Amino acid sequence: MKTTLDEMQLFVSVVDLGSISAAAEQLELTVSAASRTLTRLEHKLDTTLLNRTTRRLTLTDEGASFLEQARSILDSVNAAEEQMAARKHAPAGRLRVDAATPFMLHAIVPLIPGFRERYPDIELELNSNEGIIDLIEHRTDVALRIGALKDSTLHARKLATSRVRVLASPAYLAKHGAPRTTAQLLNAERHVLLGFSKPESLNEWPLRHPDGEPVQIQPHILSPNGETLRHLALSGQGIVCLSDFMTREDRASGALVQLFARQTLEVRQTIHAVYYRNTALASRIACFVDYLAEVFREKPFSG
Structure with missing residues (x-):
């Protein structure tokens, strides 16, 4: 589109206010700038929109036709802007x-x-x-x-x-006992560990070996889905390390119990x-x- 909204707005303002100087004042332009803009618009449209005399401006037939279209376009733009503004107050x-x-x-x-x-x-x-x-x-x-x-x-x-913790169900602990050390935890003959098939970084639990190295488990049951691991832990199938956002209610109700509470590192x-x-x-x-x-x-x- 060759014609700009600013040019249309100036043209409509000139018609409504009856003079270029009044339109320029309303739109905060100089009279010369407003006059050049109107001339540029007529040049783009290759037609005369207004007949100018020293006393008044009158619309040509082409100008009257363009005025109707320009008003419609400007009204549509204003409506769209108002709709966007309304969405900010009432998003939709x-x-x-x-x-x-x-x-x-x-x-x-x-x-x-x-x-x-x-x-x-x-x-x-x-x-x-x-x-x-x-x-x-x-x-x-x-x-x-x-x-x-x-x-x-x-x-x-x-x-x-969200903090991560090592957890198990009371049913699991009643059957297998609670591990007291990382060595007991990692003893495959005593405990079943539930872990992630991906990403493997989630299988580094917030505990440390006696030598200070982080505990990287080798899961006996794996899943990429933490919710699956949670349900396995709730059903007494093993020990799991999960984030607080999914176990808050389980811990509050006692359905899952934190292990190594004092030894657990502050990992969030x-x-x-x-x-x-x-x-x-x-x-x-x-x-x-x-x-x-x-x-x-x-x-x-x-x-």
Whole structure:
């Protein structure tokens, strides 16, 4: 499009106010600049829009036709801007959120009623992927990621931290006994260890050998899904190391018991909201991230 919105706005203002000088004052332009803009518009359209005399301006037939179209275009732009402004006050539209299954189930799903009550016009689409996904490929607006971030093309906001602990069910401990040392823990004849098939870094537990080296376990039962490991631990199938965000209620109810409470190192996983960098963050993303940060701050995962 050759014609600009500024040129259209000037033309409409000149017609409405009856003079170039009045339009220039309203639009905070010099009279000469306004006159040049009007001349440039007529040159682009290759037609005369206004007949100018020393006393008044009158629309040509072409000018009257263009005026109707210009008003319609400017009205549409104003309506679109007003709609965008309204969304900032009452965010709306579909919001696609991705998180690993355990975090989705234990941290996000319980917050949905409160979020929906506050933002009823946002349509949520909740997806779970256990690994890191491409946000654009999966049409994801915001993802919740736990641990270190590597993708520098993403904007990240820290929301919370969650401590990791070694846990077992009372039923398991009644049958196998509670390990008192790392040597007992790692004795395959005495204890069953539940761990991650990927990433293997999650199989480094927050304990140390007597020589000071970190404890890297060799799991007897593996899964890439922390929720699967949690259920195995709850059913008495072994000892597990999981993050507080998925075991808070289990520990509070006694369904899972922490082992090595005094020897456990202070290891916390960082939880981020990530989304692609852009110049203006969509209000529906901003309000969701703000809501999570607010709730996690008021009710942290780890004590």
